[in-house]
Amino acid sequence: MSKRATAREVAAAAGVSKWTVIRAFTPGASITEESRRRVLAAAEALNYTPNLLARSLATNFTHQVAVFVDDFANPQKLPFLEALTARLQAEGRVVMLININTQFDHVRALLNADQRQVDAVILFGTAFRDETLRDRKLSKGMPPLFVLARDSQIEGIPAVVCDAEVALRDIVSHLAGKGYRRPGFMAGAQVLSTALQRKHYFAHFWGRHGISVNTELSAHDYSWKAGARALHSYLATTPPAERIDVLMCENDILAMGALDVLRSDFGLRVPEDMAVLGFDNLELSATPAYSLTTYEQPLHSMVDAVVAMVTGELEAKTVAIAGQLILRATA
Amino acid sequence: MSKRATAREVAAAAGVSKWTVIRAFTPGASITEESRRRVLAAAEALNYTPNLLARSLATNFTHQVAVFVDDFANPQKLPFLEALTARLQAEGRVVMLININTQFDHVRALLNADQRQVDAVILFGTAFRDETLRDRKLSKGMPPLFVLARDSQIEGIPAVVCDAEVALRDIVSHLAGKGYRRPGFMAGAQVLSTALQRKHYFAHFWGRHGISVNTELSAHDYSWKAGARALHSYLATTPPAERIDVLMCENDILAMGALDVLRSDFGLRVPEDMAVLGFDNLELSATPAYSLTTYEQPLHSMVDAVVAMVTGELEAKTVAIAGQLILRATA
């Protein structure tokens, strides 16, 4: 296989200069209809299309957006990625999916994204210490950063989040109305959990009802297994009379682990013995096997907002968008 | 924010030519220790790192691999993407995640990938007609194509798949041994289904036992809802006495839909009234809520193989790797 055709080759074939070839491919450029026809015919014959790499180098605009992800255990990432890629592609951008892990951490990934001259970086729900970015972000020429689905505590880095305050207010108000009085919270990975603020507002709104949240389970990460393990050890060490009557899990995948342990390992009834709530509304949360009461994040609004900020249509500042409480059988 | 520093600026600061700067960043280049020290110090001060875009243009090697995905409903994509990104990043490559949909089809995506000069394209379980690629692939300069997790019927385009023949042989042999005699198959989206060959081998191995597979349900796509709907209409129109006694679903997500319909909508027992099998072994398939008997694809071996082909360490030719039957409660 030979290489791609270049503008120069097309120019030779069409009997014009390479700049005229470029103009035929530049909308709004000054070129006669006649020249355009000849160039396009020659381009067609040679199978020519402009080289976007060269264009990017010259324009400082790659039309690539890096998306950082560090947790692939939560199935919720998938619909988000679907929407993100679809929306960005509709805007002529393309997603570079970066797996943040111990081998390839945030600093290295940011450096790499910078070297590749991406137009923007979206930190999609990744767990990092804000300090990590504080020095880096000031470095000249870095692509703009956006945080999606977690809070950003750094001045100047905008975040697009599901409004945790509204969400937890609705949730707690529903639970208090149903008569629950001994609430507990299950959190996932420490660093991210803080940035989600769900625990904070959960306790805050129970406080308004004169009830304090004393039980806090922590799962090691956001996975079914971690959720199951955390609740298992709680149930194993807490006598029935002292147990909470409702458990708010930081997301659905933790809630599923909790539900399975309640029902299968301990033979308890949900919601009679203990109610359970999640957060995300996964496809499988709606199934009769779980029928999980949960809170749906405004996925499309969130993605639209972050994409609009990336393209510059929307001012880059933190926005919190309200989601929707989905009432089902578990609470 | 000003722009990134360039080799020329570092050169001026270090009092050498820009080529010496480049050499300081090129492993194995001919440069004195003294020069390298001075260049690296200047680079450090100016926060210089080589521009990979410019390097890519000059070397015709972007270290980017496009991964095409057209079905985000199957949670199984996520662990695959995790492994793919991690392995490729370990090899110094980066993944461009392309969402194939009606707005952005295979042809457009391939053209775009070509224009961006990616080193390779991985078609990850996408449903396309082989004819679509037949003309394109011959076009000069196209990046090499690899098919992951589905078969390629095109000469010269290698595929990395879970060995369907071995898988279905094991499955059918297990089912026949358990005494099942009226097998049915549930397939997903037509085009992809053919390329998975699961239905084919399922019928083939039952044939060896003198049993033909007469019941074929087709789901509209690979989603819980589609699986539920397909089985629902089958059960609604088929009297109990005429029903199959075991249902092989093309993947776990379809099987989950089927299981929920069996138990919740029709009050049937699994596996007594009907056994169910899936394919993939999702995290949630292992939960007590489903406890689905399924077949696990050799995810890591498959990813290793395709990555090795991309990097050229492994000869690019179709390989089928055996997975593992996971026995649980539903069959």
Add this chain to the structure above:
DNA sequence: AAGAAGCTTGCTACCGGTAGCAAGCGCTGC
């Protein structure tokens, strides 16, 4: 008919690297 204005085209310079040639330099050997 001459000058002004407008459109089209080709040109130089540049984006930030890479490849490989050739000159400069120090060192060795005779």
Add this chain to the structure above:
DNA sequence: GCAGCGCTTGCTACCGGTAGCAAGCTTCTT
């Protein structure tokens, strides 16, 4: 003292586009 060698360094040319100036040609105005 000089040829010969090897290492280091700078150079030209190039990757395939973009930006914007200036020349050439029409067309319009007076």
